[in-house]
Amino acid sequence: MSATFLQALLSGLVLGSIYAIVASGLSLVFGVMKIINFAHGQFLMLGLYLTYWLYRLFDLHPYASAPIVVGVMFLVGFVVSRWILEPILGTDPLTYLLTTFGLALILENGALMLWSHDYRSVPLQFAVRGFNVLGARLSTPQAVLLVGTVITLAVLFYILLRTRTGLAIRAVAQNWESAELAGINVRRTFALAVAIGTALVGAAAVLMIPIYFVFPGVGTIYTVMAFVVVVLGGLGSIAGAVVGGLIIGVAEILAGTYLSVELARSITFLIFLAILFFRPLGLFGQSARV
Amino acid sequence: MVVQGERPGVGGGHGFMGSILRIEHISKDYGGLRALDDVVIEVEEGSITGLIGPNGSGKTTLFDIISGFTRPTAGRVIFDGRDITGQMPFRIARAGVGRVFQLARIFRGMTLFQNLIVYAKPGGDAKQRVWEILRFLKLDHLAHQSAQGLSYGQQRLLELGCVLMMEPKLILLDEPAAGINPALLEDVMEHIRELARRGKTIFIIEHNIPLVANLCQRVVVLDSGRLLAEGDPQTVLNDARVREAYLGG
Amino acid sequence: MKNPEAVAQAPLTPSASRAHWLYLAVAVLALGLALIPLFRVRGYYIDVLWQFCFFAGLATAWIIVGGFGGMISLGHAAFTGLGAYTSTLLLLRMGVNPWVGLVIGALVAAAVAGILGYPCFRFGLRADFFALATLVFGIIVYELVNGLPTITGGPYGVVVPFAGNNPARFSFTSRSNYFYVAWVYWLLTVAVAYLVQHSRFGLRLMALREDEHAAARAGIDVGKVKLAALMISAALAGLAGTLYAQYYLFIEPTEIVGLGLSVEIVVIAIVGGISSFLGGTLGALILVPLTQLLNIYLAGAYAGSDLFIYGLILMIIIRRSPAGIVGLLRRRFPEV
Numbered sequence: 100m101s102a103t104f105l106q107a108l109l110s111g112l113v114l115g116s117i118y119a120i121v122a123s124g125l126s127l128v129f130g131v132m133k134i135i136n137f138a139h140g141q142f143l144m145l146g147l148y149l150t151y152w153l154y155r156l157f158d159l160h161p162y163a164s165a166p167i168v169v170g171v172m173f174l175v176g177f178v179v180s181r182w183i184l185e186p187i188l189g190t191d192p193l194t195y196l197l198t199t200f201g202l203a204l205i206l207e208n209g210a211l212m213l214w215s216h217d218y219r220s221v222p223l224q225f226a227v228r229g230f231n232v233l234g235a236r237l238s239t240p241q242a243v244l245l246v247g248t249v250i251t252l253a254v255l256f257y258i259l260l261r262t263r264t265g266l267a268i269r270a271v272a273q274n275w276e277s278a279e280l281a282g283i284n285v286r287r288t289f290a291l292a293v294a295i296g297t298a299l300v301g302a303a304a305v306l307m308i309p310i311y312f313v314f315p316g317v318g319t320i321y322t323v324m325a326f327v328v329v330v331l332g333g334l335g336s337i338a339g340a341v342v343g344g345l346i347i348g349v350a351e352i353l354a355g356t357y358l359s360v361e362l363a364r365s366i367t368f369l370i371f372l373a374i375l376f377f378r379p380l381g382l383f384g385q386s387a388r389v
Numbered sequence: 390m391v392v393q394g395e396r397p398g399v400g401g402g403h404g405f406m407g408s409i410l411r412i413e414h415i416s417k418d419y420g421g422l423r424a425l426d427d428v429v430i431e432v433e434e435g436s437i438t439g440l441i442g443p444n445g446s447g448k449t450t451l452f453d454i455i456s457g458f459t460r461p462t463a464g465r466v467i468f469d470g471r472d473i474t475g476q477m478p479f480r481i482a483r484a485g486v487g488r489v490f491q492l493a494r495i496f497r498g499m500t501l502f503q504n505l506i507v508y509a510k511p512g513g514d515a516k517q518r519v520w521e522i523l524r525f526l527k528l529d530h531l532a533h534q535s536a537q538g539l540s541y542g543q544q545r546l547l548e549l550g551c552v553l554m555m556e557p558k559l560i561l562l563d564e565p566a567a568g569i570n571p572a573l574l575e576d577v578m579e580h581i582r583e584l585a586r587r588g589k590t591i592f593i594i595e596h597n598i599p600l601v602a603n604l605c606q607r608v609v610v611l612d613s614g615r616l617l618a619e620g621d622p623q624t625v626l627n628d629a630r631v632r633e634a635y636l637g638g
Numbered sequence: 639m640k641n642p643e644a645v646a647q648a649p650l651t652p653s654a655s656r657a658h659w660l661y662l663a664v665a666v667l668a669l670g671l672a673l674i675p676l677f678r679v680r681g682y683y684i685d686v687l688w689q690f691c692f693f694a695g696l697a698t699a700w701i702i703v704g705g706f707g708g709m710i711s712l713g714h715a716a717f718t719g720l721g722a723y724t725s726t727l728l729l730l731r732m733g734v735n736p737w738v739g740l741v742i743g744a745l746v747a748a749a750v751a752g753i754l755g756y757p758c759f760r761f762g763l764r765a766d767f768f769a770l771a772t773l774v775f776g777i778i779v780y781e782l783v784n785g786l787p788t789i790t791g792g793p794y795g796v797v798v799p800f801a802g803n804n805p806a807r808f809s810f811t812s813r814s815n816y817f818y819v820a821w822v823y824w825l826l827t828v829a830v831a832y833l834v835q836h837s838r839f840g841l842r843l844m845a846l847r848e849d850e851h852a853a854a855r856a857g858i859d860v861g862k863v864k865l866a867a868l869m870i871s872a873a874l875a876g877l878a879g880t881l882y883a884q885y886y887l888f889i890e891p892t893e894i895v896g897l898g899l900s901v902e903i904v905v906i907a908i909v910g911g912i913s914s915f916l917g918g919t920l921g922a923l924i925l926v927p928l929t930q931l932l933n934i935y936l937a938g939a940y941a942g943s944d945l946f947i948y949g950l951i952l953m954i955i956i957r958r959s960p961a962g963i964v965g966l967l968r969r970r971f972p973e974v
Contacts (some may be wrong), residue, residue, distance in 0.1 A: 134767050184959070192766035193710060196954050197908065200712070204901065204949025211942030315942070319897070323777065328771055361785035368774045368781075375771055376757035459850065478854040487855075494852035496845050506838065507845045507854040555857060 115348020116248035122328035122340035124296035130335035140322030141206035144305030176297025240309035409434035415464035442611035487557030493548035508554035675814035691820035698918030699874035705912030708847030713776020719895030721879025736808035747876030795890025831915035911964025
């Protein structure tokens, strides 16, 4: 296996891991509330800025701030769900779309107004150190990201499969009316699902900040990529989001390495459109068709 | 109980002349569930045929397949001599198959008049036909009001009117009596008889057995996706297997 | 039960002839605007008028597919950009007359819309996923324009050659003349939207917007009708692109193909009211001056403040009055 390919593969897995976490969050929200959250990527951006400012203002190491960031994002998700998403529940997909789109605009441009276009980063000493993996290079933050992703997803699956909350979430995702009749507090479950989805994004932010830049526009990119992943993996399927995320991450880096960096993203998007048209069930999911 | 006008050639026979709709060995699987199993039915042109059976026996699925909203796993649907299996619903609608849904699918964002115009075939006299139908349904005084405010019964009438605008040869009626005030049932039956007199073929899903007995010349019974019995209402309704399907199990 | 004050509703006009006062109002507005340049006002105000016509026209074009058809497009700027780049590149490389380029640009936009729309509608993509697809499509077009500088000048943009005062080549020394062209464009889009709204075609559009299965039962070829609406809308949007290029004499991706423009169009349409041919006009009437004021008072000190406000407006309108200004008007005048 060539060193270039292995390098690309590793980088792809790193990127894919972020996509996997972010997309899982999106899939969770969609699976439960059937609402497409256009502002999902902006939550990631918020998480990134939060981590950044904790570092800048309080000298708090990103990994150390994880509990705070994840906690805050959890609360943010809860609030957004109660105050913004719930009131529009039961209207129509257009309303969800426009509302969350408006929210995305507010968050992204609010960040732009407050913190300007400037690209920020958290340069850490250990960032330059790394490992040699079969001829390819994996930096320490990248390795931490991979490990962190596994842990995060393990926690997520544990919550979903082994706790009462997870059971409630899965029940509501299947059929919220039946869940209601079974005595499940559907309102609270919605809020919890969104909160968890947003907390996930907080985890992703903490893991990725030593490697990637922070700027207001990062949100839109990740919203779109999250959708690409979710459609590939199948709407409402978390497993699909994880698998899809890794696939897309690797595909994007490979396309950038072997074809063209500028067009790598466009290529990914074209693949996305193709999937949307021809195989909208994705790998594991519900349909995007009428 | 009086059985409505017996027509020759209807009732048990599988004559190929005069049948406007032929369901040929239709089967439908949903994953592991067999919703319809090798169903064979013939509906004679100009007749009023009833489709009955316990809940979940596949009646609505059959209608979905005929009108094109679902594809069958196997089998064919022949309408007016043409194979319409698996065609797009709008083509089947244009070919002359009308479907009246149980929950009236009218356009609540439009007026009654607009609702009917949408169903009109292109051509000059559409407006005239709209007024004709509005008068037939006794809804002409509400023509320019929003369909939002209609009562349940009025909605179902509008629904029927919309389907009639397409001048269908076959009308699939899904539980026309459901939710209707019993005092008005006779009106509903008279509307249906009038349509048959005008040459339309009516295929009805119904749970109201007396209505079926009174209205239909022929009855088909489905149970768990299979054809259980068919024939004239008296015979079918007295059939032990049919009674058992409805009451037993 | 759908929210009766939902974002999109069909107007209750049984026929076109009852709303005389509407035509009067529109005519007065149009004439009024047309007369302003005669009063020797500062060039700045003519520019604002031009922007009104540009955005009103674009938003009206958008409404044909997004409002009447219920297919929200979040990437409409792509069509405008296609129009702008087509006519400009044809002018630069082959000396094609911009008026001709104007038409060709619109056709290119329509063709691309057809390519995008065909798979979307053939496979019955849900409205929100269609929106996502258009968003992605818009980004793809932006990235392609940005990433192929040898063809499109990339992020540095393209300068449009100025031909002096040569009306036959779409070039004027007087700003007002550009405004009058935009004025015609605006009225053209309003006329097309009006015709669509009051035609059988428009009724079919609104029917399928409300209930696709019922529309299929009515014999409506849903895919074909949606595609037609999208292509008409795209063509009209493409026209605006050329107008922009010839007026500002400079085009670059962020301005003419970017997400910002797509968003502005959507917000203007929503504020105005997406279920009426007047929605674009009303929305632009409010938002264009508002944006100008924002630019003056926040004067670039806060980049992104305009989109921030737009996001806020969007969320408020969707909650309070989803049918926009038109929705408010309809409480008094159902025929709008």
